[in-house]
Amino acid sequence: MKRKNLIITAAFFIIFQLLASPSYSCVGRVLVLALENSPDQTVVGQLLATMITERTGxxxxxxxxxxxxxxxxxxxTGKAQIYINYLESAKSYIEDAADIADPTELYATVRQGYIDEFDFIMLKPFGYDGPVANGSAAANASLAVPVTTKEVLKNFPVLDRVINKLGGKVDHSILEELTKMSDGKDLKAVVKEFLKTRNMI
Amino acid sequence: MFTRIARHFLVQGSFLTFLGLISFLLLCSQVIAQPIIVEKGTISVDTTWSGEVLIKADVEVAKGATLTVMPGTVVKFEKIEPFGPGKLYEDKTHQFPRAELIIRGKIIAKGTKDKLITFTSADPSPKPADWGAINLLDTEGNIIDYCDLSYAHTAIHAHSGKVTVTNSYIHDSGVAVGQKNVKEFPTKAEIIVHNNLISTNGGGLLFGKGGILIASNNNLINNELFGIYCKKGGASSVIKFNNITKNGKGVMFFATEKFQIHNNNINDNTEYNMTMLEGQEADVDARNNWWGTTDEKKIKELIRDKDEEAELGTVIFTDYAKASIAEACLTK
Structure with missing residues (x-):
């Protein structure tokens, strides 16, 4: 089991390197998506990237x-325009959120705090708790949320609409399904097919 | 002729003189073959390029000056550090990351059928976006004719510029031709793209923000992401007699209004022949095109619009052509 997990994790890192150099990273406008080097962010990041590219060009x-x-x-510093954060990690930046345990209240407080402190906008949570390692959510796992900035939304007016379409649609079982489907396959192609069969692109 | 001269020298016994002459001619030919090196800077007077030209950084043709490029000229761009010291401007909105030819004056690049003008990368292993663009800023009267453009970010880009692109081959670039209007420039972007082969780029033609595109008789084939991408504005554009085929998506729309596209062959694109992106709420009049079939169900399968997502407009594809549009081809 451990060996299998190790292979899956290694596969993720190889896929990640491939994804870092798209064949045409110079077509039209470009958004930079910053990801942590973790299995769940690799999959969900690709979902996010595909959705944005396909629905906005x-x-x-x-x-x-x-x-x-x-x-x-x-x-x-503007080097990246979107990233994925986890609510528990995000709350460390917001003083008012320190003692909040209820996820809904925590999301609302951290969301407002991010606007006030950084002009960052938290969009709808994907629907799974992360980070995920070796197929299971970590002990401190919490809602995974796409985050962008006010300025980016001003320049890309439909971006929030597009990203929010993934809101609540990526739960733990979907994540697991995509992970299995992409084992030994091209993640980009797997994700594209997944979105297409759900009529999302 | 050459034999006669050689015999003259040999007969006269001046063999050493003959060898000297040959050496001199060889030396001359080497000097002539040296490329013109163009360093970072501005061209302020009318200039003509021929032979081989190596561009080492951003080069700008100033307002009032014309750059004429002769048939057969090969212009190569060095792959410089993105937004590094080779750039003339820090502004990233109207500039590309690597070396570009910025035209505020005019460019006349008229090759011939037998002597194309080449604009390409100087890198031994060239890749798309090795160089920026022929970047037209607030300028008109530009001509790109019988040219071969490759490995650019956007081979020809008009920021409020007017240009005619004809009889050319544009390939292996991020985007072949792009345009948009810029508020602070009085010239309105207008690109005439006629009789070109636009192939194996990331995207073919990209235009928006009020720019006008007149695209006719082009083959837009095998571009990875799209053949044509029509963004906000551009209702006065004319797109006809083009073959738009085997691209990722044939034609994409974002936030256009009253857009019409007729008499093209839009078929066999990998994902969609026509697709509406998020924010395309108005209908698109796409009648009288050939979609590769007369089976309406099959035509619809490769069109993404309101039927797939309620917020989008409708692609009106009635009165579709019953066979391939014969006029849609390269004219010569």
């Missing part, structure tokens, strides 16, 4: 700047 370049701090910095 905007090229999405996937990068992995490093840890959460590096991603936050990439966002504040």
């Amino acid at each position: 905007t090229t999405v370049e996937i990068v992995t700047p490093g840890d959460k701090k590096a991603i936050h910095e990439a966002m504040t």
Whole structure:
């Protein structure tokens, strides 16, 4: 079992490297999606990128700047325009959220805090708790949320509509299904087929 | 002639003189074959390029100056650091990351059928976006005719520029031809694209923000993402007699209004022949096109519109052609 998980994880990292260099990262306008190097973000990041490209014609370049701090910095300096955060991680940046346990209240408070502090906009949560490692949610897992900035939404007016279409649609079973389907296959193609069969692209 | 001269020298016994002459001619030919090196800077007077030209960084043709490129000229762009010291401007809105030919004056690049003008990458292993673009900023009267353009970010881009692109082959670039209007420039973007082969790019023709595209008799084939991408504005555009085939998507629409597209062959595109993107709420009049079949159900299968997503407009494809549009081909 452990060996299988190791193979799956290794496969993710190989796929990730392939995704980092799309064949045409220079077509039209480009959005940079910053991801953590984790299995769930690899899959969901590709879902997000495909959805944006297919529904807006905007090229999405996937990068992995490093840890959460590096991603936050990439966002504040404009080097990245979208990333995926987890509510528990996000709340460490917002003082008012420290003692909130209820996920709905926490989401609302952190969301407002991100607007006030950074001009970041949290969109609808995907529907699964992350981070996910070796097929299971980590002990401190919490809602995974796409995040962008006010400025990006001003420049890409339909982006929030598109991203929000994934809101609540990616639960743990979908994540698992996509992970299995992409084992040994091209993740990009698997994700595209998945979205197409659901009439989302 | 050459034999006669050689015999003259040999007969006269001046063999050493003959060898000297040959060496001199060889030396001359080497000097002549040296490319014109163009460093970062501005061309302020009328200039003509011929032979081989190597562009080392951003080069701008100033307002009032005309750059004429002669038939058979090969213009190569060095692959410079994106937005690095080779760039003339820090502004990223109207500029491309790598070296570009910025036209504020005019460019006349008229090749011939037998002597195309080449614009390409100088990199030994060239890739799309090795160089930026022929970037037309607030300019008119530009001509690109019988040219071969490759490995650009956007081979020809008009930011409020007017240009005629004819009889050319545009390939292996991010986008072949793009345009948009820029508020601060008085010239309105207008591109005439006629009789070109536009193939194996990321995307073919991309236009919007009020720009006008007149596209006729082009073969838009095998472009990975799209053949034509029509964005906001552009209702006065004319797109006719084009073959739009084997691209990822044939024609895409975003936020256009009153858009019409007739008399094209739009068939065999991989994902959709025609698709409406998020924000395309108005209908598109796409009558009188050939979709590769007369089976309405099959035509509809490769069109994404209101039927797939309620917020989108409708692609009106009635009165579809019953056979391939014969006029839709390269004219020569």
